[in-house]
Amino acid sequence: MSADNQAASFVHGGNVHAWARERGGALAGVLDFSANINPLGLAGSVREAITQSVSQVIHYPDVEAVTLKAAISSYYDVDVEHITAGNGAVELLYVLTHTLRPKRVLIPAPAFSEYERAATAAGAEIEYAFLSPENNFAFDVSSLCSRLNGVDMVFIGNPNNPTGTLLTVRQLERLLFAAKKAGIMVIVDESFMDFIIGDREYTCRPLLKQYDNLVILHSLTKFYAIPGLRLGFALTHRDLTAKLHAAKDPWNVNSLAQAAGVAALTDKEYQQKSREIVNHEKNILYASLKALPGVHPFPPSVNYILINTRQTSYSAAHLRQTLAERNILIRDCSNYPGLSPYYIRVAVKLNEQNKILLERLEQVLR
Incomplete structure (x- = not known):
């Protein structure tokens, strides 16, 4: 290319x-209409939190993002030890691929282009599993499982961007189980999951403790209309969480983004x-x-x-x-x-x- x-x-x-x-x-x-951002725009509570935190920019942000992680832990019902906060989910995508250094990555296509870009930047080769428009671009989990030989990482957008395709957690667990047996990491991007009413049927969050080969990426910029601020997080097994923390910029999430995230996650x-x-x-x-x-x-x-x-x-x-x-x-x-x-x-x-x-x-x- x-x-x-x-x-x-x-x-x-x-x-x-x-x-x-x-x-x-x-x-x-x-x-x-080219960017998939919440049309309600910035919440009043988030705007107020940003305004009130402006004076704090004279200090370095909290390296551990303790208050933000506590809010993420409470809202998404995950242990803090699984959370890595990011300057947007995409930052953590790059930190992840550079940390794990996959040699060959499987990407169902079409999909968010940063999966390929991050993997390529880390030296990986890309293998596509093309989805069919005749089937509304639905994922074929059995077919994906049959394509695992020779790869060491798989990316799944759930919901998938740009197709809107959605997999249930039961479908994803089949892939996770097969990938775990083969020693393959599965990266599930749930960046648009917040738009789903009742996501329990779809999110992989309950599987984190069971599958150490699962990584969940999650953006907070889309649902809370803060793409210019950049905020997201990764959920991983505790050992990988420690590696990601060691590999990223220690001050990667600025003070205003941390304050915005805490306010957003409490605005029911x-x-x-x-x-x-x-x-x-x-x-x-x-x-x-x-x-x-x-x-x-x-x-x-x-x-x-x-x-x-x-x-x-x-x-x-x-x-x-x-x-x-x-x-x-x-x-x-x-x-x-x-x-x-x-x-x-x-x-x-x-x-x-x-x-x-x-x-x-x-x-x-x-």
Whole structure:
């Protein structure tokens, strides 16, 4: 892969700054559907916590992130000894791969591009297990188990980005069991799990003590709308937790992010309201997209929807550019391994914002 092609393959959504620079620096009036961030925005409790903590930036942040880890432990019902706090989940993804140094990694595709990027940066070779659009990109656990020979690490997004595919914990345990027998690490990315109403059927958190080959990555930036602050955590076996702590920057989570995380995890009203609104709006948006000519959306599980545009005659790049001229940003998914140039992804926003997306899509397609 050339340097230019590799750079293109790791483009992300949500780059409103580049969009603004192309248009003279103005962000006013743009609706960003390219990043999967909670449409309710910053919670008042989090804003207040950040404001009150500003004076603390004259001090180094807590190396152990004790208060933040206590909040994570309480909210997610996991022991503190399993938690490594991170400057976003992606930071810990890189720390993890550089610590474990896998030689060959299995990635069901399409998937979040940073799995490949982090593994490659640590010197690993990549093996893809391509998911089928004819089957709504569903994971075939039996097939994945049959692909374990010769790899030492597997990545699973649950829910998967960009497809929205969701595995139950029972399905994942089959993979974990087979991988443990073969000495293979399984990295389960649960960064969008907070959007699920009642995640007990899906999260691997209860399996942490049973499977020392399990790593759970979790972002707090999506659900709590703080991507500019960067906050996440990893849940691992205690021995690996110690290794991750030794390998990372000791001050990797800044004071404002720690304060924001504590406030966010205790804001029950915001959490409940977010899940209810996002789940309600995703169903409405999915049904409305299905009604548009030539548009084929895939069933969503959380706050984003993958769409095949082939029958519209618009490629993803063309549709992205056309909508950007109308102040709507969408994610061109053509750089994902396993997807053609006719796939886009849109975030689920509030009702009025979703209506604007639908209106402008319809204008373009008709």
